[in-house]
Amino acid sequence: MEVVIVPDAAAGGELIAEAMAALLRRKPEALLGVATGSTPLPVYRALSAKVRAGEVEVSGARICQLDEYVGLPAGHPESYRSVVLREVVEPLGLAESAFMGPDGAAEDVPAACAAYDRALTEAGGVDLQLLGIGTDGHIGFNEPCSSLASRTRIKTLTEQTRKDNARFFDSIDQVPHHVITQGIGTILEARHVVLLATGESKADAVALAVEGPLSALVPASALQLHPHATIVADEAAASRLKLGDYFRATYAAKPAWQGI
Numbered sequence: 001m002e003v004v005i006v007p008d009a010a011a012g013g014e015l016i017a018e019a020m021a022a023l024l025r026r027k028p029e030a031l032l033g034v035a036t037g038s039t040p041l042p043v044y045r046a047l048s049a050k051v052r053a054g055e056v057e058v059s060g061a062r063i064c065q066l067d068e069y070v071g072l073p074a075g076h077p078e079s080y081r082s083v084v085l086r087e088v089v090e091p092l093g094l095a096e097s098a099f100m101g102p103d104g105a106a107e108d109v110p111a112a113c114a115a116y117d118r119a120l121t122e123a124g125g126v127d128l129q130l131l132g133i134g135t136d137g138h139i140g141f142n143e144p145c146s147s148l149a150s151r152t153r154i155k156t157l158t159e160q161t162r163k164d165n166a167r168f169f170d171s172i173d174q175v176p177h178h179v180i181t182q183g184i185g186t187i188l189e190a191r192h193v194v195l196l197a198t199g200e201s202k203a204d205a206v207a208l209a210v211e212g213p214l215s216a217l218v219p220a221s222a223l224q225l226h227p228h229a230t231i232v233a234d235e236a237a238a239s240r241l242k243l244g245d246y247f248r249a250t251y252a253a254k255p256a257w258q259g260i
């Protein structure tokens, strides 16, 4: 697991956008897994800026969703499908056909979960999966005690996550209780997993994920099992890492051509 400590969210966004751009330069049809929440927005802005500046061509790129609320009406502005179309697909100038996600409005939710898990494999697998992290250490919507081998399935949100996400809705009562999420086992199949964490509120979760024991109680700790996982944290989110100085020195000595 590589840990890169950056000065702020914008620097983290730039670093990850450059990794995505480098991937698309060598594999124009790459499948990029994207996350929702506030944290990844600087990545999407930086990647769109690179496209506008002609630094990377993304017309062959494919985008896939990590998770989704269950039961929001189709087209609800806070469904993750709407968010990804608005924040990623449209700014990159991609067609909706370049995008895949689970159907949160399906009548048969387990069948929709299995179909999405299969579709990811049939699409050749995710090349780079971007993740945020919940204050309780969740990735996607894999809440604490999710199976480390889990596949895409329905989950119930913790009250903490519903509170954290209430800011996107008029009130907490509108935050769904149920979600579809790629499982931890599904996420671990991506060829490169990049987790971005910014702000002090993520410092405990980052420290537990990176330096704590591998534990279903901290779903992000499962990234310790991945052969190519990169944790990008700003100074505030990295502030409780015991090995912070080591991570800084290691990255400072890394040849720039290696990227992340």
Ligand SMILES: N[C@@H]1[C@@H](O)[C@H](O)[C@@H](COP(=O)(O)O)O[C@@H]1O
Binding pocket: 035, 036, 037, 038, 039, 040, 066, 067, 131, 132, 133, 134, 135, 139, 140, 141, 161, 165
């Ligand atoms: N399902 C999403 C996660 O993918 C995201 O990482 C998390 C943190 O969001 P934020 O980046 O806004 O703190 O929120 C939601 O729970």
